Amino acid sequence: MPEIGARPRVPAWRLRLLRSVRAFFTPLLPDDYLELINPLWTTRELRGRIERIERETPDAATVWIRPGWEWPGHEPGQYLRVGIVVDGIHHWRAYSLTSEPDRADGWIAITPKLVEAGKVSPFLVRDARPGSIVRLGGVEGAFVLPRALPDRLLFVSAGSGITPIMSMLRSLRAADALDDVVLLHSARTPHEVIFGAELRELAVRHPGFRLHEQHTGHRGRLAPEDLERLCPDWREREAFLSGPADMLDAMAAYWEREGDRPRLHMERFQPVIGLPDAPHGEGGDIDLSVAGVRAVSDGTTPILVAGEQAGATLPYGCRMGICHTCVGRLCSGQVRDLRTGKVSGLPGEMVRTCINAPEGDIEIAL
Amino acid sequence: MATMTDSPLARLSPEQLDAFGRELDAIHDEIFEDLGDRDRRYITSMVEMHRRLVVIGRVLLVAARYKPAWVAGTSLLSLGKILENMEIGHNVMHGQWDWMNDPQINSSNWDWDAASTAEAWKYAHNYIHHTYTNILGKDRDLGYEIMRIDPDQTWNPVYLLQPAYNVLLAAVFEWGVAMHDLDLGAIRRGEKSKAAAWHELKGMGRKARRQIVKDYVAFPALSGRRGFKSTLTANLTANVIRNVWAYMIIFCGHFPDQTYTFTEAEAEGESRGAFYVRQLLGSANIEGSALFHVLSGNLGHQVEHHLFPDMPSTRYAEIAPRVKDLCERYELPYNTGPLFKQLSTVQRTILRLAFPGGSRRPKPGPYHAGHGSSAPSIGAPSTVPDPGPTGPNGSGPEQPTDGVRVTIPPRD
Numbered sequence: 001m002p003e004i005g006a007r008p009r010v011p012a013w014r015l016r017l018l019r020s021v022r023a024f025f026t027p028l029l030p031d032d033y034l035e036l037i038n039p040l041w042t043t044r045e046l047r048g049r050i051e052r053i054e055r056e057t058p059d060a061a062t063v064w065i066r067p068g069w070e071w072p073g074h075e076p077g078q079y080l081r082v083g084i085v086v087d088g089i090h091h092w093r094a095y096s097l098t099s100e101p102d103r104a105d106g107w108i109a110i111t112p113k114l115v116e117a118g119k120v121s122p123f124l125v126r127d128a129r130p131g132s133i134v135r136l137g138g139v140e141g142a143f144v145l146p147r148a149l150p151d152r153l154l155f156v157s158a159g160s161g162i163t164p165i166m167s168m169l170r171s172l173r174a175a176d177a178l179d180d181v182v183l184l185h186s187a188r189t190p191h192e193v194i195f196g197a198e199l200r201e202l203a204v205r206h207p208g209f210r211l212h213e214q215h216t217g218h219r220g221r222l223a224p225e226d227l228e229r230l231c232p233d234w235r236e237r238e239a240f241l242s243g244p245a246d247m248l249d250a251m252a253a254y255w256e257r258e259g260d261r262p263r264l265h266m267e268r269f270q271p272v273i274g275l276p277d278a279p280h281g282e283g284g285d286i287d288l289s290v291a292g293v294r295a296v297s298d299g300t301t302p303i304l305v306a307g308e309q310a311g312a313t314l315p316y317g318c319r320m321g322i323c324h325t326c327v328g329r330l331c332s333g334q335v336r337d338l339r340t341g342k343v344s345g346l347p348g349e350m351v352r353t354c355i356n357a358p359e360g361d362i363e364i365a366l
Numbered sequence: 367m368a369t370m371t372d373s374p375l376a377r378l379s380p381e382q383l384d385a386f387g388r389e390l391d392a393i394h395d396e397i398f399e400d401l402g403d404r405d406r407r408y409i410t411s412m413v414e415m416h417r418r419l420v421v422i423g424r425v426l427l428v429a430a431r432y433k434p435a436w437v438a439g440t441s442l443l444s445l446g447k448i449l450e451n452m453e454i455g456h457n458v459m460h461g462q463w464d465w466m467n468d469p470q471i472n473s474s475n476w477d478w479d480a481a482s483t484a485e486a487w488k489y490a491h492n493y494i495h496h497t498y499t500n501i502l503g504k505d506r507d508l509g510y511e512i513m514r515i516d517p518d519q520t521w522n523p524v525y526l527l528q529p530a531y532n533v534l535l536a537a538v539f540e541w542g543v544a545m546h547d548l549d550l551g552a553i554r555r556g557e558k559s560k561a562a563a564w565h566e567l568k569g570m571g572r573k574a575r576r577q578i579v580k581d582y583v584a585f586p587a588l589s590g591r592r593g594f595k596s597t598l599t600a601n602l603t604a605n606v607i608r609n610v611w612a613y614m615i616i617f618c619g620h621f622p623d624q625t626y627t628f629t630e631a632e633a634e635g636e637s638r639g640a641f642y643v644r645q646l647l648g649s650a651n652i653e654g655s656a657l658f659h660v661l662s663g664n665l666g667h668q669v670e671h672h673l674f675p676d677m678p679s680t681r682y683a684e685i686a687p688r689v690k691d692l693c694e695r696y697e698l699p700y701n702t703g704p705l706f707k708q709l710s711t712v713q714r715t716i717l718r719l720a721f722p723g724g725s726r727r728p729k730p731g732p733y734h735a736g737h738g739s740s741a742p743s744i745g746a747p748s749t750v751p752d753p754g755p756t757g758p759n760g761s762g763p764e765q766p767t768d769g770v771r772v773t774i775p776p777r778d
Binding site: 002005091 | 401402403404405406407414417418421464465466467468469470472474475477478479573576577579580584585588
């Protein structure tokens with residue numbers, strides 16, 4: 001089944017009312033008719049209406065969305081899967097939420113950066129207009145501000161890596177908690193700093209917020225060693241990093257060597273499965289009973305990938321464990337979650353094939 | 367059973383069949399490359415149109431005890447049900463729109479306003495019928511196991527009644543299809559487990575109850591005590607009109623005189639090209655206006671539909687000239703005719719084959735542009751060009767990944 005938006009929070013009376021008239025609409029649902037009047041009214045999935053688009057830089061824009069139903073909230077730093085139709089086809093992408101969680105108007109924002117060869121970002125950055133309807137999927141991500149706010153914070157970001165951090169800064173601002181916060185942000189030119197104006201204004205208004213912009217086109221990249229100069233007390237700060245992989249790797253190594261590694265939090269925009277140090281088992285044979293295919297996994301290869309390598313055409317969506325498009329019913333055996341290393345599996349359980357590897361031989365209806 | 371030595375399938379060499387298959391694959395790939403907004407707009411507008419027709423029809427039928435409201439409401443509801451079954455339900459459940467990745471318009475979770483459950487119908491139709499099309503003893507849709515539609519089917523006395531239950535079947539077609547999809551015979555033959563049969567039976571029971579409650583209890587009740595009966599007869603009429611229409615279109619798909627049937631031996635180990643040829647020979651088109659094609663779910667393009675069951679129906683008319691051109695070059699027939707002609711040959715067969723005996727009707731010869739299929743040219747030296755070693759290739763047509771499973775021979 002293709003990926004669908006998140007289940008919206010609908011008042012119980014409304015769901016009861018819709019259920020009570022289902023007999024008139026079967027095999028369709030009352031929703032199928034209601035959404036012809038307003039596509040946001042469906043209770044089957046959460047949709048949103050684009051209300052405003054703000055150009056941040058020549059190739060990034062903030063898209064403000066009003067969810068059709070009450071926004072269930074998010075932790076600052078999390079990302080949201082957004083589904084849009086481009087040339088007739090639904091595409092889903094994950095974008096960091098850049099808005100703070102509990103806005104009075106209930107709106108949410110994402111700030112996509114244009115990827116020229118992509119499908120979704122060109123639509124959102126160039127073609128989307130207020131009034132466009134988008135599908136809103138699951139909110140995920142462990143790169144979040146701790147509930148108990150640390151006394152001193154350090155953010156390091158580069159390029160569009162600022163997006164999850166912006167949500168954190170905005171929610172700190174809303175909580176009036178910008179007491180001792182440092183942001184070291186890199187972009188090629190001042191012109192290309194996403195949220196440049198807002199960040200600079202924040203720095204002027206809040207003495208507790210210090211902003212350093214590293215314009216790499218002019219001054220070169222930010223090296224880990226620069227930390228001593230730009231933020232001498234970096235070792236005592238809870239640090240949040242978001243940016244390209246090589247920056248994260250260099251910084252992580254530096255923290256490991258010179259600082260306190262557990263205080264470093266990083267956002268990697270890659271699926272977090274199959275990391276070399278993640279616990280994994282021995283794998284096993286996979287019997288894809290509906291597709292009629294047998295596959296083998298070495299214990300680090302997800303069921304989905306093993307099945308595809310064996311020649312099966314299998315359903316998939318995000319390939320990172322979020323969207324549940326790829327689920328199959330486990331008939332026998334156990335699986336290991338490649339993100340957490342946790343082993344589970346009861347007969348009849350629905351398992352996500354993109355993030356689970358077989359733990360011993362399994363049979364899965366897929 | 368006699369083998370058909372005159373079958374055009376036997377006339378083409380394996381190389382010619384391969385070349386024929388490659389040319390069709392190329393058409394398929396070209397169309398799938400081109401699918402986009404235009405196609406999406408078409409199917410979403412059809413879905414909206416169906417819902418509008420049904421809403422207006424149902425609202426009018428609240429006042430069904432007034433004659434004009436009864437007539438107008440019944441007409442709109444019939445039209446809505448026809449559109450929903452033919453152009454939307456059948457085609458969506460074929461996976462024709464799965465490429466859109468739309469969570470609603472998708473073969474894995476679509477259900478239609480008909481007695482069959484989506485699950486049972488997809489198996490019986492998409493898999494059994496579309497894979498074993500017109501193979502005697504394998505294609506359960508050949509006479510639906512209750513009619514003798516081909517002289518090679520053994521006669522038995524029950525068939526004497528077929529002219530009568532033929533008419534009955536047309537009126538209750540959706541229920542006939544539901545019974546057919548259940549395939550109770552498979553349990554007797556030990557091909558289906560009791561548990562599987564029970565699962566299907568429960569599904570059918572649930573679906574039937576909901577369909578009956580909707581059309582014969584819930585909506586009539588909305589019309590109040592005095593309007594109950596009028597609304598009920600209106601809904602019944604709409605269902606019968608839809609049933610008769612579906613019966614007509616579907617019986618004209620494979621039973622007109624022009625179509626060939628095949629023995630299991632003929633289809634044994636067939637190549638991809640031979641699969642295409644069998645689909646071509648086993649199906650027949652119906653000529654008609656654009657409106658006719660919409661209301662028949664584009665099954666007037668049965669030939670194109672059987673070549674590419676997963677291609678959006680909007681594209682059948684577009685590829686028809688290219689399929690005809692292929693038929694002409696490979697000296698194959700292109701079965702087609704107006705509705706009245708196709709339907710009357712079907713009815714003649716049903717009447718004739720109720721009695722023992724009967725012979726195969728003459729088949730059209732190869733298609734020629736301008737004057738359709740000419741007289742049979744059996745024995746004439748083949749002028750079909752020998753294919754060179756080159757030809758378009760690439761990956762197979764997009765196979766639906768969920769809900770629909772049609773197995774066709776893979777490409778080399």
